Amino acid sequence: MRSRHIWCVILTAAIGISAGCGDGDTEPATRAIDAAALDSGNYATVPRDIEASRTETSGARQEAIRIGNATPLPADVDGKFAFKTSIYWDRRITPGDPTALPSLNTRDFNDLTPGFIAGWYSRGQRREQVGLGTGLDLYTLRFENSALAQAAAARIADRQQESSPGESIKIPERPDARAKWNPKSRYLDSQLVDGPMLLLVHVDDPVSEPVDTARLVDLTQQTFTKLIEGLKGYTPTPVDQLRSLPLDVDGLLSRTLPLDDQGKPTDRGDLSMALPRQAALHTDHYPTLTKAAFDDAGVDLVAFSGGQLYRTRDTKSPERLIAAFIDQEAKGYKAIDSPPHMPGVKCFDTKDSKTSKDRYSPVCYFGYDRYAARVQTSSVQQLYQRTAAQYKLLAYGH
Known part of the structure; x- marks a missing residue:
C-alpha cells in the first residue's frame, strides 16, 4: 500500500482524478462519479449554515481550538x-x-x-x-x-x-x-x-x-x-470578542457530513468543528505517522462532523493521504466493495469481530479535488449512504 505509483493508478482510474500523477502543472481534476446516481438515503446533501448552530459556548470552544493549535503534541x-x-x-x-x-x-x-x-x-x-x-x-x-x-x-x-x-x-x-x-x-x-x-x-x-x-x-x-x-504563538482573544470568532473556515465544515443523533455521544450538543493542522493532530490515534502524512499532502485544515474532510495542497495529494491512512489501520480492517456507482472509493470493515467495533468500525475513503474524505459508521449499508451523501456535499454546486 505504500507505493505512490500504484495508488495513483488506482485512484486516478477509479475516482477520475486526471493527470494527477505526473510532474509539473496539471489540468483541474475531472470526476467520473455521477452524483445523481448515488443513493444517499435521508442524509444531508446540501451545505448547511454553520453559524446557525452558534450557542453561548461556541466562542469559548473556538478559543480552545486556537489554544490547541499552539499546544505541542506529547510526541x-x-x-x-x-x-x-x-x-x-x-x-x-x-x-x-x-x-x-x-x-x-x-x-x-x-x-x-x-x-x-x-x-x-x-x-x-x-x-x-x-x-x-x-x-x-x-x-x-x-x-x-x-x-x-x-x-x-x-x-x-x-x-x-x-x-x-x-x-x-x-x-x-x-x-x-x-x-x-x-x-x-x-x-x-x-x-x-x-x-x-x-x-x-x-x-x-x-x-x-x-x-x-x-x-x-x-x-x-x-x-x-x-x-x-x-x-508564544497564541494571542488570547479578548473575552468580549469571543463571540466574533468564526465557527467555520473557508466553508469546509459546511460541506462536511453533519452528525446525526447517534453520532452525538454526549449531552453537549453538536461538537462538529474545523481544526487547523496542529490542533487536528492532537485528535489522531497515530499522531507521529499522521504528522508525516500531513506534511507530505500539505494538509492545513480538517473538519470533524459526521465525516472528516482534509484539505490538502493540491489535487494530487488526497490519494497519498488516503494511502497513508489505510496503511496505518491495515491491521484492523479488511477491504470490502465500494458503494454502488462509486467505483474506486476505498472501503473497509472490521477484520476481527473480537477487536473494538468503535476503533475499527466500517469506513470509506475518497478524494475530491484537493480534499480527502473519510466516512465511518456502525454498519456497511449506512456507510454506503453516508459516503454518497458526503460526495454530494463536496460536489454541490460544481
Whole structure:
C-alpha cells in the first residue's frame, strides 16, 4: 500500500482524478462519479449554515481550538509518545465542557477554576495499549489573568493532594512549579503558571521497576519548556470578542457530513468543528505517522462532523493521504466493495469481530479535488449512504 505509483493508478482510474500523477502543472481534476446516481438515503446533501448552530459556548470552544493549535503534541516533546488512546476527537475544555483532571472528577473542575475561559487537553503514550508504558497528559488552560491562574493552580494542587496524597517534588528548572509524586499510583502531577495560562502536566509510569522519578522530572521540565515555547504563538482573544470568532473556515465544515443523533455521544450538543493542522493532530490515534502524512499532502485544515474532510495542497495529494491512512489501520480492517456507482472509493470493515467495533468500525475513503474524505459508521449499508451523501456535499454546486 505504500507505493505512490500504484495508488495513483488506482485512484486516478477509479475516482477520475486526471493527470494527477505526473510532474509539473496539471489540468483541474475531472470526476467520473455521477452524483445523481448515488443513493444517499435521508442524509444531508446540501451545505448547511454553520453559524446557525452558534450557542453561548461556541466562542469559548473556538478559543480552545486556537489554544490547541499552539499546544505541542506529547510526541513533539518526545517522539516516543506516538499513540493517543481515546476514540473521540474533541480535546476542547471550557466552563461548559469541563474535564476530569488527574485524581479529580469533572464535577470538581468549575469549582476549582474561577476565571477560566478555555483550554485544551492532549495525551500521548509510549505503547498503543493503556498501562503498558509511560503516558503523558497535557492541559493548557487560559484564565482571565495571571492571578486567577495562580489561584486555580493552588486549588487544584491542594485538592489533588487531598484526593491522592503524595510526596512534594522539586522541578529544578522550574522553581515556581508545584509537583507531587504519588509512589502508590506511580504518577507525577505538576502545575506551572505562565501569564494567564495554567499548564498542567501528568506523567504516569505503570511498568518500570524501579520507577526512575528523575526521568519523570526531566520529562516534565521538557514538557513545560515545549508548552511555553509553543504558546508564544497564541494571542488570547479578548473575552468580549469571543463571540466574533468564526465557527467555520473557508466553508469546509459546511460541506462536511453533519452528525446525526447517534453520532452525538454526549449531552453537549453538536461538537462538529474545523481544526487547523496542529490542533487536528492532537485528535489522531497515530499522531507521529499522521504528522508525516500531513506534511507530505500539505494538509492545513480538517473538519470533524459526521465525516472528516482534509484539505490538502493540491489535487494530487488526497490519494497519498488516503494511502497513508489505510496503511496505518491495515491491521484492523479488511477491504470490502465500494458503494454502488462509486467505483474506486476505498472501503473497509472490521477484520476481527473480537477487536473494538468503535476503533475499527466500517469506513470509506475518497478524494475530491484537493480534499480527502473519510466516512465511518456502525454498519456497511449506512456507510454506503453516508459516503454518497458526503460526495454530494463536496460536489454541490460544481
